[in-house]
Amino acid sequence: xKLLRSNDxxxxxxxxxxxxxxxxxxxxxxxxxxxxxGIAHLPFVSERLPTAVGSRSRVxxxxxxxxxxxxxxxxxxxxxxxxxxxxxxxxxxAVVSAAYQAQTGQELVCYNFGVLAxxxxxxxxxxxxxxxxxxxxxxxxxxxxxxxxxxxxxxETVYHDIxxxxxxxxxxxxxxxxxxxxxxxxxxxxxxxxxxWMQPTFSNDLYDLIHAPEDGYHPFFATHPLDLAVxxxxxxxxxxxxxxxxxxxxxxxxxxxxxxxVLLLEMPVPDFMLGSFEDGPEGxxxxxxxxxxxxxxxxxxxxxxxxxxxxxxxxxxxxxLHLNDSGAAVFSAWLGEQLxxxxxxxxxxxxxxxxxxxx
Amino acid sequence: MTITSLDFALFAALxxxxxxLLPRRPQxxxxxxxxxxxxxxxxxxxxxxxxxxxxxxxxxxxxxARPAWPRQRRRALLWAVIALNLAALGWFKYAxxxxxxxxxxxxxxxxxxxxxxxxxxxxxxxxxxxLGAISYxxxxxxxxxxxxxxxxxxxxxxxxxxxxxSGPIERARTFLPRLAAPRRxxxxxxxxxxxxxxxxxxxxxxxxxxxxxxxxPDVFAYPARFGPLELITWLxxxxxxxxxxxxxxxxxxxxVSGLFGIELASNFNxxxxxxxxxxxxxxxxxxxxxxxxxxxxxxxxxxxxxxxxSRANVPNLxxxxxxxxxxxxxxxxxxxxxLLWGAxxxxxxxxxxLLSFGRPxxxxxxxxxxxxxxxxxxVCGLVVLAWVPFRMEIGTALDYWRxxxxxxxxQRPSYRPWFLLLPGLWIDYMHYRAADxxxxxxxxxxxxxxxxxxxxxxxxxxTRADSGAPFVYQGF
Numbered sequence: 001x002k003l004l005r006s007n008d009x010x011x012x013x014x015x016x017x018x019x020x021x022x023x024x025x026x027x028x029x030x031x032x033x034x035x036x037x038g039i040a041h042l043p044f045v046s047e048r049l050p051t052a053v054g055s056r057s058r059v060x061x062x063x064x065x066x067x068x069x070x071x072x073x074x075x076x077x078x079x080x081x082x083x084x085x086x087x088x089x090x091x092x093x094a095v096v097s098a099a100y101q102a103q104t105g106q107e108l109v110c111y112n113f114g115v116l117a118x119x120x121x122x123x124x125x126x127x128x129x130x131x132x133x134x135x136x137x138x139x140x141x142x143x144x145x146x147x148x149x150x151x152x153x154x155x156e157t158v159y160h161d162i163x164x165x166x167x168x169x170x171x172x173x174x175x176x177x178x179x180x181x182x183x184x185x186x187x188x189x190x191x192x193x194x195x196x197w198m199q200p201t202f203s204n205d206l207y208d209l210i211h212a213p214e215d216g217y218h219p220f221f222a223t224h225p226l227d228l229a230v231x232x233x234x235x236x237x238x239x240x241x242x243x244x245x246x247x248x249x250x251x252x253x254x255x256x257x258x259x260x261x262v263l264l265l266e267m268p269v270p271d272f273m274l275g276s277f278e279d280g281p282e283g284x285x286x287x288x289x290x291x292x293x294x295x296x297x298x299x300x301x302x303x304x305x306x307x308x309x310x311x312x313x314x315x316x317x318x319x320x321l322h323l324n325d326s327g328a329a330v331f332s333a334w335l336g337e338q339l340x341x342x343x344x345x346x347x348x349x350x351x352x353x354x355x356x357x358x359x
Numbered sequence: 360m361t362i363t364s365l366d367f368a369l370f371a372a373l374x375x376x377x378x379x380l381l382p383r384r385p386q387x388x389x390x391x392x393x394x395x396x397x398x399x400x401x402x403x404x405x406x407x408x409x410x411x412x413x414x415x416x417x418x419x420x421x422x423x424a425r426p427a428w429p430r431q432r433r434r435a436l437l438w439a440v441i442a443l444n445l446a447a448l449g450w451f452k453y454a455x456x457x458x459x460x461x462x463x464x465x466x467x468x469x470x471x472x473x474x475x476x477x478x479x480x481x482x483x484x485x486x487x488x489x490l491g492a493i494s495y496x497x498x499x500x501x502x503x504x505x506x507x508x509x510x511x512x513x514x515x516x517x518x519x520x521x522x523x524x525s526g527p528i529e530r531a532r533t534f535l536p537r538l539a540a541p542r543r544x545x546x547x548x549x550x551x552x553x554x555x556x557x558x559x560x561x562x563x564x565x566x567x568x569x570x571x572x573x574x575x576p577d578v579f580a581y582p583a584r585f586g587p588l589e590l591i592t593w594l595x596x597x598x599x600x601x602x603x604x605x606x607x608x609x610x611x612x613x614x615v616s617g618l619f620g621i622e623l624a625s626n627f628n629x630x631x632x633x634x635x636x637x638x639x640x641x642x643x644x645x646x647x648x649x650x651x652x653x654x655x656x657x658x659x660x661x662x663x664x665x666x667x668x669s670r671a672n673v674p675n676l677x678x679x680x681x682x683x684x685x686x687x688x689x690x691x692x693x694x695x696x697x698l699l700w701g702a703x704x705x706x707x708x709x710x711x712x713l714l715s716f717g718r719p720x721x722x723x724x725x726x727x728x729x730x731x732x733x734x735x736x737x738v739c740g741l742v743v744l745a746w747v748p749f750r751m752e753i754g755t756a757l758d759y760w761r762x763x764x765x766x767x768x769x770q771r772p773s774y775r776p777w778f779l780l781l782p783g784l785w786i787d788y789m790h791y792r793a794a795d796x797x798x799x800x801x802x803x804x805x806x807x808x809x810x811x812x813x814x815x816x817x818x819x820x821x822t823r824a825d826s827g828a829p830f831v832y833q834g835f
Contacts, residue, residue: 008382008541009541009543010379011378011379011386011541011544011620012544013543013544014545014546014549015545015546018546018549020804021807021808021811024804024808024812025807025808025809025811025815026812027808028808028812029812029815032816054823188823191820191823192823195823195824196825197775197824198568198573198775198824198825199572200572200573200574200575200576
């Protein structure tokens with residue numbers, strides 16, 4: 001106790017009042033933020049400045065802002081295409097809508113929400129968010145076996161990049177300040193779209209952001225033709241193992257039936273790739289048939305493409321896993337016609353309201 | 360735990376809360392415990408190395424101060440303890456480099472010796488606290504400072520957490536009396552400390568980190584791919600990022616230490632405005648410069664002057680600055696490029712002495728204004744050019760210098776760094792013009808508040824941006 005007794009004066013000797021400068025500075029910060037938020041809401045500004053939600057997945061990050069813009073411009077969104085890069089590069093919403101409109105006369109407002117490398121578990125999180133946020137009439141989940149396979153490269157990284165972001169946590173009902181601020185401050189979302197201002201790639205990123213497609217579709221322009229001699233089938237074809245987490249993700253997507261019409265769509269795979277499947281093309285088709293039997297009784301159709309030979313050799317990207325722009329056009333036209341036929345036959349409810357009523 | 364992390368802010372706040380309730384002596388005990396806890400968050404192995412060296416130096420100092428011992432014995436002890444300190448530093452810092460070089464040479468001769476088992480990692484801060492220890496031992500030997508009686512105070516001199524990772528390199532003769540004196544944190548100390556912290560945060564997080572992030576990944580690996588205007592821009596970016604990074608760090612830790620009522624030495628004073636190389640080294644990392652001056656430059660110079668006490672002693676014009684700067688290069692890191700950097704600065708200093716040899720000494724401030732500006736531009740330019748071998752291996756450095764003069768490839772440089780370089784220069788100019796780093800505290804309250812608001816907003820924005828560069832000087 002002797003150690004604690006001392007005749008020294010106390011170290012802290014503050015006179016009050018103190019800290020007025022700090023209080024004044026905080027007030028100025030608050031005023032600046034309020035003014036900036038007001039400016040960000042002006043139509044002239046809000047139409048021009050992109051927004052983002054602060055996720056490490058750049059595609060997801062920007063897509064939310066673009067979809068918000070599309071929903072605002074068109075008065076709502078009829079359908080969403082969900083999946084990985086095979087969807088991002090493979091479904092052109094404009095072509096689908098044109099084919100659909102040619103058959104039905106109805107305009108279809110759709111958005112391609114393909115996220116690079118996303119597997120079914122990530123897509124389940126996205127599907128739940130997007131259905132709640134935009135209430136589309138149709139949710140199309142396009143997938144290949146990669147979406148359901150175990151140990152897929154980058155699958156887990158993308159999951160955490162998206163799901164762990166503060167805004168996503170806030171959307172799931174987990175309170176956090178950053179998520180709340182992103183959700184409520186448009187000016188903050190504007191800044192987040194430009195938050196890589198210090199990266200060497202900023203100029204290119206900014207160009208891409210300004211020229212981002214309003215329907216989310218990113219065409220794959222082939223730089224050289226497909227060469228079968230150098231293309232190797234991925235491991236999820238040669239040695240497919242169903243991942244329980246991704247299977248659960250698929251079940252969660254299907255469980256959204258009721259809140260929206262869910263449609264499962266097998267994305268095209270080249271014939272030669274099917275040959276490397278464990279039991280050949282027949283085994284591959286049997287697997288999708290099993291999926292169909294699992295989900296169709298619940299009102300969720302599964303449309304398969306592998307037996308149809310829709311895509312010719314020059315419609316594939318050089319990796320033979322994605323469609324190039326011409327392949328995507330062929331596939332998207334087919335999809336639009338199929339949707340129109342399904343609506344006409346009563347298999348699917350009409351995803352778009354009558355133009356004169358809805359808009 | 361890094362200095363700019365929220366964890367560190369909470370840690371410092373917790374230590375401060377307890378600290379203010381205690382009298383001075385238990386305050387030192389608290390700071391020592393906190394310092395080792397802080398170091399433990401980096402590595403408990405590092406803390407063990409520090410504790411062993413602290414014990415060794417504390418005991419050795421008593422031997423060095425024994426009046427009964429003859430001078431030769433004390434000198435032998437001094438060299439032995441310095442050697443032990445340097446051996447520890449050398450082992451961790453240079454073993455991998457020299458063994459790696461030896462292995463390469465043997466490989467060239469066809470002998471595959473390998474360098475297994477020598478993957479040593481330098482304990483963070485060791486380069487700094489070893490210099491502090493050596494200065495203490497030499498000062499005790501020279502009887503300029505008595506040996507520390509209080510083991511807690513001495514251990515705190517070695518381990519005090521605000522200065523542990525990257526200095527400033529304090530001297531025992533000034534730091535130990537501060538630890539023995541009562542401390543006072545009043546409104547003025549608080550304002551000055553918070554100003555230092557805020558300035559440091561802005562320098563580090565708003566200026567240095569973004570500048571470092573802007574650097575193209577291959578500019579210092581493949582300089583020939585860039586045009587001279589781009590190379591000049593990126594070299595300036597590197598130079599100002601390095602400066603703001605270290606000056607920012609020093610400013611933060613001085614501010615934090617000020618909250619404990621313990622003043623730390625200033626390390627930076629607007630170095631790029633220096634009008635001579637001597638002035639540059641008084642303004643850049645000055646605690647290291649003073650250490651090198653007192654323990655390498657002066658002893659070398661004294662030894663040379665003893666042989667020939669004339670102003671025209673040419674070896675005395677050349678050897679002390681060259682040896683000092685080579686030692687600075689070795690201290691900064693392994694690799695021959697660091698020696699080249701040191702030799703360049705040694706050459707600058709020698710050139711400056713030779714040019715002014717035989718002329719009357721005119722202080723820089725008394726020269727015509729245009730000459731001051733020209734001299735500052737020349738010194739800044741040559742210093743920035745010397746950062747090239749500081750940053751990259753000799754071969755790449757030569758490529759970089761060569762590409763700087765290849766005017767066949769005139770690509771337009773990025774303008775973005777200037778949004779950060781100019782505010783940084785503005786802060787420097789304000790400090791330089793007022794010769795006072797607390798100049799902002801003399802401004803009207805509303806202007807102060809607006810400036811603080813701007814700093815807060817800038818910090819908020821950069822923390823939400825994609826960045827995250829470590830303090831560059833923690834690597835040394």
